[in-house]
Amino acid sequence: MSSLILALVLTLQCMGLVLAQDALGTWSIVLGNAGISTMHAAVTRFDTCIMLDRTNIGPTGRMLENGRCRDQPQEAILKHDCYAHSVMYRPDLKTVRSLFIFTDTWCSSGQFFSDGTLWQTGGDAEGARRIRTFTPCDASGDCDWVETTTNLTVRRWYATNHLLPEGNRQIVIGGSGQNSYEFVPKRTPTEGVFPLQFLADNCCQSLYPFVFLLPNGELFIFTNMNAIRLNYITNTVTKTYPTLPDNPRNYPSAGSGVLLPLMWQDGFTKAEILICGGAAVNASTKNQVNRLASKSCGRINPLADAPVWFMETMPIERVMGDMVLLPSGDVLIINGARNGFSGWEKATNAVLFPVSYAPYNKVGTRFTSLQNSTIPRMYHSTANLLADSKVLCAGSNTHQFYTYTGAYPTELRLDVFSPPYTRSSFTNIRPGFIKWPAVISYNQVFSVQFGVKALTGTIGVMQHSAPFATHSFSQGQRQLQLRTGPAVLVSGTVYTVDVTAAPNAIVAPPAYYLFFLVQRGKPGTGKWIQQTL
Template identity: 25%
Template sequence: MVWHESWTRGTTMRRRVALACMAVATLVAIVCVERAAAQSNVTGQWSVLPYTMPINPIHVGLMRTGKILIVSGTQNDPTVTTNSAAVYDPNTGVIDVQEVPWDLFCNGLSWMPDGRALIAGGTLQYPVNGHGWGGLKTTTVFDPATEKFIQVQDMARGRWYPSIVGLADGRMATFSGWLEQGGTNNAVEIYTNPNGWSQEYYAPFTPELYPWLHLLPDGRVFMSGANVGSSIFNPSTNTWQTGVATMKYSRDRIYGSSVLLPLSAADNWRPRVMIMGGDNPSTATAEIIDLSQPSPAWRFTNPMSGPRIQMDAVILPTGKILALGGSQLDKTASTATLAADLFDPATETWTPAGTMNMPRLYHSVALLLPDGTVWSAGGNPDWGNWENRMEIYRPAYLFNAGGGPATRPTISAAPSVIGYGGSFQVSTPNAASIASVALIRNGANTHAFDMDQRMISLSFTKGAGTLTITAPPNANIAPPGHYMLFIVDANGGMPTVPSAPTAGSSRAARRPPARRPRPAT
């Protein structure tokens, strides 16, 4: 049985705004509480939303509709007897809560090529009444078109805290997780839609829970952590290569984060991965590995401004990485790192990105939204106690030199489907000032790691009101699925509101709604 309940915020104000994606709509203006800070056009601006989240936002994903899927299960509370999920529309503030038959707390979630979410595992039991944690072998699919869940084929064994990664051929691989009666599941299983799961392919090592998995441009999957030792899984042979590299940091980076840095046509799709934070007490250090090298090795880069465990890391349309949240001591708000940082992969330097209004600890989440802002929510230091306030980060590129709203370039026409190896055109009156074009895959975040985010920086030429863009060469670079297409101007790095193409699919994507009106000042 599935039931729906709508949660709406109180005071609203309506106005009409022009959308960048060929439409006009009436949206609800967001009246936010803003932190007094340095110049917004330098550090950006953090704002608290005037309404709260009714369930614990433990697992989140940006749908192709522009709404956010929230999966909570029993919400990290053994006294809760219902399993909850929700659909949140950041444009209207409406949060539709529903009940599902399975406890999807601590699952693995990733977007399939058709835009539906594949959800692996969840919680079979809490560590109460003489039991330990136990993982479900249940597999769930969520469809943004119906906004409902269905159960599909079970996995071979249970998984609690697993990861999922999309492969170049459209299949989905899951790895790790806690078994039904405890112990780590060290087998990879691969899901083919609609046929179900493969046999198990065992790793010759025991991974950390929620391992950081990244699809590389050669089709293999790199596990960057949180184990000290990095490994590679080859989906063609279903085998592991261990001993690929060893972190410079001497301890496992538990609940740090990992990002595949933007893949760029100008750099021949050179794959680099950055890991940062983690451990308890946590570290501010960060490391980068260049996997195009014959013998890749981790090396330290510049550290963040403060230590972070239970942090988040979000790729922005400019290609910079926003590091936010976390604390020095796990689940300890008094040691929270409130200052956010912005990493530039070109210079490997960090700059300030404003100050958050509240700690973001265990089970906090963050996602890039279609309007170029970042949504931050959650924080769950102990059972039954979680942060229900949400924040929006508006990066510096959304402001002009005077601190007011910057003028945004616009997309007047763009394709809904992008194939591989060719080119496509985007119509924009701002063609002459465009500095970069990128596809960013819709995110799916939980436990300090986004299993889906990926940025592909594309080459292009400028014409009169038109950009001719070279598409990704293959599915290893851009695995099939739904993306946001951003064009960014040279004047302050202001991105458009994106169009929403599907890469490598014949099924057209639905455009997300346009950006929310900016918070009132």
């Protein structure tokens, strides 16, 4: 807890006023041993969470099931390996099942396709050009990873993926030593890679670039301290943006970034991007690893006539933080450290408390420090939004191999942060789905039925993508605020509301999305709906 919040709590206690225990959110450990330290994570339409770590890490905390082992002659550590390096977590039962991954996924990338299949690309060593798929299943299934026979054109280590409006194609951008991008699957049989000089110009702080699909159909690509707008259809850079001040933001500096909610009130034409934190300048150089990280944030409208960065300041410095779009419309900044940069034993002073950022509050009142966790989450950790509107945190391995001693041991526990909107005093105003469509099309007006004990305001609908979270950036993270009509009483505490779907595939590429009903900033439990062409 920050010193300011702590001082406020003590003052209230001295005045005889007790701050509700859950007013700043609560934490709970949901699983004592997931078996792996999660480096990559993605939540599926069945509400399961797929987690991965490196395969070249040696023994993990969990064996593969049913006597399975992996014989991989190109593996660096265990060529005959009976340990799990991927698991599927079920939040409803708080259990994990081992998954079989054959090639090294170290610092790889990923994204869901429109049919809900997760494509996972690249990695290290024998996995650097590999494409793996995972088709999610319900609780009764035995879905697992599949290694495809198709490869990337070049090796991609620390690349970024983004689903394109077609719904059946992704762009894969950058990676260590790769100043280019390519498409999966290819648009033509002979298609290769496309050079991107911008990545070369921002060398060495350009890994895991921040990539966002804008409402005009172009891609905003940020790396190091700079950004461009790319027309990926014509393969041309259409805009170069001012430099974001203060410090590098991409891996290994490990700031984070989000595309703020796209809103129907703006006709889904206004896009704003928020980028926060990261390591200090030259923090990765010798004898500089304890340098204090950045607490600055930059916010920009990339489609404005003359876009500029508007600077704000977080309550505390943070490197390796994760940014999660909450169904309340706020941004949660969670995990990370106060000093150092990304790497094994390269950071200290874990930041235990998350911060929320309210994008449309008055300047100076947008940040709120929230409740402390008891688990440091630093290098190789993740944060993902769940259907119950809580945030699942996993991983943290600041060592080359699994190490259970020292100040920051390898972390196998899973914990969940429950934002303040989940507190019991809000139960009566949190709307819950009763009936909803399984599939919607663009511009469709569809009806949902919901229950709420106290209808006190307008019912909003928030549409969330299913991102691939890794290394302080959630690839493909996207949120839309949809247009809704007035709530109509059915009977008792049951109502219906009409909702207008997103206008096109540029605003919301075809995919499975998690939809939340929200009243006065308080969401209920989300439901998955497939957005189709």
